[in-house]
Amino acid sequence: MHVLLVEDDALVASGIRAGLATVDFVVDSVPTIKEARRAMQSVQSDVVILDRGLPDGDGMQLLEEWRAAGVQTPVLILTARDAVRDRVDGLHSGADDYLIKPFDLDELVARLYALLRRAAGRASGLIRHGALTLDPAARQISVNGEPVALSRRELVLLEAFLYAPRSVLSASQLKDSLYGLNDDVESNALNVHIHHLRRKLGNGLIETVRGLGYRLGRADAVTLP
Known part of the structure; x- marks a missing residue:
């Protein structure tokens, strides 16, 4: 965030x-x-x-x-x-x-x-998406109760999608969630983080909306390798 x-x-x-x-x-x-x-x-x-x-x-x-x-x-x-x-x-x-x-x-x-x-219109501190649960305060992710290890930026990126589950987020918006104004950002950094999230939590977790950006996939798309 x-x-x-x-x-x-x-x-x-x-x-x-x-x-x-x-x-x-x-x-x-x-x-x-x-x-x-x-x-x-x-x-x-x-x-x-x-x-x-x-x-x-x-x-x-x-x-x-x-x-x-x-x-x-x-x-x-x-x-x-x-x-x-x-x-x-x-x-x-x-x-x-x-x-x-x-x-x-x-x-x-x-x-x-x-x-x-x-x-985000939520009452609970926990964010759930199908089998996935994010505890923002504890900085912990689990799927079906099993903890999943994510890097700091992978966690922040996932959080951005979970806070806006029905929105298409542009690459620029997502980079703003991950990096400060003075950070040096490699051109493919966002794609790398998205690739890692898909590999760890299911290929359908993040959908590509061609020409616009990305959005959170269906709740039943969450899977573990």
Whole structure:
């Protein structure tokens, strides 16, 4: 899952990036509203963490701008402003959640998973697709109760499909889930990861939609070699 972090405190941003990396989130961090606008146009994020107090303005203004433009990406406001009125204003402006500094990293991760779960229309923390079960918090995959070993990027790629089971995902969208803006990506990297997932979980798990991208296959297509 790709996170756009808009935070001008370098120490806070570094801590968030390191913490989210432990649960396989891909994080691109920017310190200003101007750079956040540019990043939102360059990469498709699954969720945004947005600080309010930024060098070039209030993050709430950026959020209102995004919502007015039809941007539906879930946004968690991160701020030191702890007044009830501030939280209410943030939610009315289009924020999906609000977390007060200082915060516990485990709580931040739990809130991000909750946002992703709601965006996908799911109530349960576990994601099931036929015999396959993903526990996002534990970073574990099983088929018929048997654990399956996946690499970090294979797991992230599978997660992207499971969070959007009825959508055709373009190669660009999938790469955004796997890599940051500054990562060097080999031209065939996505194809390699898809090949490995098909080999480990069944050739029909991921369908190719010619000219458009890929989508999750039928639930009964999940098989073990």
